[in-house]
Amino acid sequence: MPRLQAPHEMMRPRAPHEMMIRPSDATPDYANAMMKPEPELEFQALKLSDFDKVGDLGEGACGVVTKVRHRGSGAVFALKTAYYSDPNSEEEAEVLRRVGRSPHLVRCHAIFRGADDEPAMLLELMDAGSLGRVLRHRGHDGLPEPALAEVAARCLAGLAHLHYSCRVAHLDLKPDNLLADGRGNVRIGDFSVSRILSRVPGDRLRVSVAVGSTAYLSPERFAPNARAGPRGACAADVWSLGVTVLELFSGRCPVLPAAQRTSWEMLKEAICCGEPPSVPEIATASASLRGFVDACLQKDPKRRATVAQLLAHPFVAGRDVESSRRSLREIIVETMYKQGAKDREERA
Structure with missing residues (x-):
């Protein structure tokens, strides 16, 4: 598996509406969820194989979104994987590299490449x-x-x-x-x-x-x-x-x-x-x-x-x-x- 592409290494998150968590994935302790800090991970050093699938979040015309957990830290994310590498998915990946770490845009932590070179985007999971x-x-x-x-x-x-x-x-x-x-x-x-x-x-x-x-x-x-x-x-x-x-x-x-x-x-x-x-x-x-x-x-x-x-x-x-x-x-x-x-x- 090639090394992932970290957005901050590039020029500059699809966090689609179907990324919306399902009821069964909701955090039960909302008070703790609101206070939970973002996970501190060295995303540059991670591989796609470091994450375990937790459940399906949604599927659209361009790809599938799953909830994943980092095996070492237990941190959870949304992973959007394009069905295949095409100009639209590549444009989306390039946009995600550009937008960086704005507090007003869903954050893309890293972009991996799948077995057929399709982009797989590790996104912030918005729990509400x-x-x-x-x-x-x-x-x-x-x-x-x-x-x-x-x-x-x-x-x-x-x-x-x-x-x-x-x-x-x-x-x-x-x-x-x-x-x-x-x-x-x-x-x-x-x-x-x-x-x-x-x-x-x-x-x-x-x-x-x-x-x-x-x-x-x-x-x-x-x-x-x-x-x-x-x-x-x-x-x-x-x-x-x-x-x-x-x-x-x-x-x-x-x-x-x-x-x-x-x-x-x-x-x-x-x-x-x-x-x-x-x-x-x-x-x-x-x-x-x-x-x-x-x-x-x-x-x-x-x-x-x-x-x-x-x-x-x-x-x-x-x-x-x-x-x-x-x-x-x-x-x-x-x-x-x-x-x-x-x-x-x-x-x-």
């Missing part, structure tokens, strides 16, 4: 699952504004690192790809369709943006063989952020009426021909939240706010940071407790 899972536990209740402002701030910090430091567009931002842990951290995951916008200084690549989850695509991404340069690709992420914030607020995907069944054609019609989604007039919401969503969901990508502008928006910049963090952490931990109670009841 995704914010999509949090919404499903809350029923039709969305997040309160303080918690939502904290989520938006963390997403923007992650996108700023991707767009400005790494020259990468995420292209699949949604609640299921925002992963949480018992400490109240929320990080962007799943880089399976992300695109590198610049490979050398001064480079300005045009990349395919006709990828990602349909309900979160901006109108211009429905064009046949849609491609965009760095500005347009980053603007696509801003639209997805707006839809994500609106869904987390309302408790449901806001593109179509709640009772309406969705299809690709219906979503395309609604997004391209209808009015942009917005906070309902009857909803109890602050002017700053309404303004933030509107700034994200401009149908013309040139009129959309940039990540830098949104970081200065009152909804984010004017939040009470301590209160917002506490609100978000309490919701995440409450979801973990409820899931744990449900698991115990099902096993009884």
Whole structure:
């Protein structure tokens, strides 16, 4: 087995939504889980054979994700293994090398190579699952504004690192790809369709943006063989952020009426021909939240706010940071407790 490639050795984590831990894998002692420090391992010296499989976490079109335990330390991780080596999986691996150790992105500790040279990515395991899972536990209740402002701030910090430091567009931002842990951290995951916008200084690549989850695509991404340069690709992420914030607020995907069944054609019609989604007039919401969503969901990508502008928006910049963090952490931990109670009841 060749030596693994450590991200910090390279130029610069797919932590997919299906990485979300299953109920049986949840940590029962949540108070201890929140205080548990990250494992200290010499990742450069490790091999793929140093890890034992604990269970399956998910499977997607590009690869399979398993929960693994390091045999020596007992530390647990998520391991995403591509089915085979192809340009998409190689692009994802290169993105993971670039993003490094941002506190707002799911961390990739190392990239191994499998028997057929396919990448196997050792990822941070986020023990509370995704914010999509949090919404499903809350029923039709969305997040309160303080918690939502904290989520938006963390997403923007992650996108700023991707767009400005790494020259990468995420292209699949949604609640299921925002992963949480018992400490109240929320990080962007799943880089399976992300695109590198610049490979050398001064480079300005045009990349395919006709990828990602349909309900979160901006109108211009429905064009046949849609491609965009760095500005347009980053603007696509801003639209997805707006839809994500609106869904987390309302408790449901806001593109179509709640009772309406969705299809690709219906979503395309609604997004391209209808009015942009917005906070309902009857909803109890602050002017700053309404303004933030509107700034994200401009149908013309040139009129959309940039990540830098949104970081200065009152909804984010004017939040009470301590209160917002506490609100978000309490919701995440409450979801973990409820899931744990449900698991115990099902096993009884």
